[in-house]
Amino acid sequence: MPVALLPAVVALLIFTSVGLLVSREWRWSIALLAGQYFAAFWLVYLHWPLAMAAAKLITGWMAAAALGMTQINVNSSHPKTTEYRSGETSWPQGRVFRLFSAGLVLMAVFTTSRALTGWLPGVSLPDVTGSLILISLGLLHLGMTANPLRVTLGLLTVLLGFETLYAAIENSILVAGLLSAITLGLALAGSYLVALNAPEESA
């Protein structure tokens, strides 16, 4: 992959992770999650063979699909409920606040990423910047929600950030497989909780 495209990949990661934070529509969130895995794929591809990097991409898309399918089922069972907003009772909920918080976090990421590049051998600046964006915005997401779907999206974002960084230092097939299993397991656990939290059907 041309190195010149790496800033574009980082920009796509910023767009998708900030989008996940401010989005209130679950379809957009699932699409942004899939886009996030696509962007991370290019960073992982810098260090891993195409087949292994593609496995990570496919796993991420499968996770997104599992969450999307669950949400479709929940919505078809309860068409009048706006499930995605349930559980968002904490203050503040506004998009402006979320964008402002994301901006602060991104500033912190860009300030510190160069210094952190030397921490791990073989890790380049785009790797560190990309993974820190995902980890920090994922953590911010987790701190702002108690909704099972959003928590799952936040955890998947944090995990993807870690995987992007870890791919640069570890290329074991077993680890790649286990991390994929965790991604899928997290999506399935999240789907289970989303389904469980759906309001019960009235008789």
Place this chain on the structure above:
Amino acid sequence: MTAPLVWIGIPIGLAVLLFILPRERLVSYLGTLFALALAGIAYWIPPGAAQRIGAFSLRIDPSISLFGRQISLDAGDQTLLILVYGMAAFWFFGTLAVGAARRVVSLGLVIIALLVASLAVRPFLYAALFIEIAVLVSVPLLASSPTRRATPSGNPDDIRPGAGKSPQQSGAGLLRFLIYQTLAMPFILLAGFLLSGVEAGPADVAQVVQAGILLLIGFAFLLAVFPLNTWIPMLAEESSPYAVGFILTILTTFGLVLALNFIDRFTWLRDSAQLPAILQTVGMLTAVTAGIWAAFQRHLGRIAAYAIIAETGISLLAMSLPDRQVGLQILFYLFIPRALALGVWMMSISILKRHAGELRFAAVQGLARQYPVAAAGVVFANLALAGTPLLAAFPVRQALWENLAAQSIPLALWFGLASLGLWIVALRSLAVLTLFLEKAQPAPRSPEGPAPRSPEGWASRETWPQRILIGIGLFGLFLSGLFPQWAQPLLANLPSMFEYLGK
């Protein structure tokens, strides 16, 4: 036949089989038998050793290769395998009294197999990945283990589907559990990688500090030390107490073993002068805050949760002792009383919850008059974990207390304060369970409502399996308190699973 297949592959296969069996009682019995069989195999045919049976010679190879990595269980792991599958058999047998056997037994077997895999994987740094998968498998167990109410026949199998289902089945506690345990994994993996670099090359102080901080944060999340343990009381309040007790007992045990593996493998960490001080501070903070918080709780599930947190703190205190051998012995000797006491405690409060609908003091007031055996289970298990003389944890706790006092008297006093908190709440629970106030009837939370109570007269409304199981547990609590040396043959070899710490 290879050891990973026997203690990891077969339990997962059996779990699938048990999940599809129709009768819950059958699942309980078979799960208990399978777990006992696996513990027995570990006892008679340890991994890597040949055993002659008649004309045949049986040998279980210690390792297999998976995607270029070794999954290996050797003779050093024998005692832990016996202990873990023995504990599993005890918890699975308890489902006869509390129900929900299909979920607890089948998912429990998968979780234990994954945690054993975390012990077996080489390099051991990848253990964090298996622990995370075990955490993910435990989500359905914690989210939907129904606490079943009493049935007219007294048979737990007669329960209506969905009865006793909590309205907060996947509440904030479970989400926090998922978040905190998931966050532990990246920190531990990165710390492991950095520590490998420190081990291989010349000491780089900056890298050592970075690795140390990451490791500290990772284990703080994994072991739920103060202040990252708010999810435990929340989870105990909203999920089935028995499932919570099982998961926390098993996860904490393997989390501690992983922490010991880190200390054992990395010379820098093993020889660090700061490590005992850090373990001591964190352990004491966790134990004391949990003990004090417990004393002010008004919910039986939350009280048990704080006792579990205090146990983690006490384990860390044992690891911090200057004499490593003594510390390890105390740590491992705490495993059996803890599993026994928590099993009895969770079984008892599950029975009370089934009948009262919830576990707030106001709801369980006077229940000892209808459920004296379960009430005794709650109080004695609580007292056991508070380190009360004659009960299971007392001899080990006394040894720890003595060692702490030899280090510093204030330390011993703080430890006493932690135990005092658990002691006070045991007496409060006793008072609440035995006193009867007419006006304190709780509002019914299910169509069946709370069990009818009579202000005078005592009667035992537990079923016979419940009486027998709690009775056996209580007997075990006293027996292991009076004769702690009986566990010695089993536990004496446990430190040998560590290459350096065990010597």
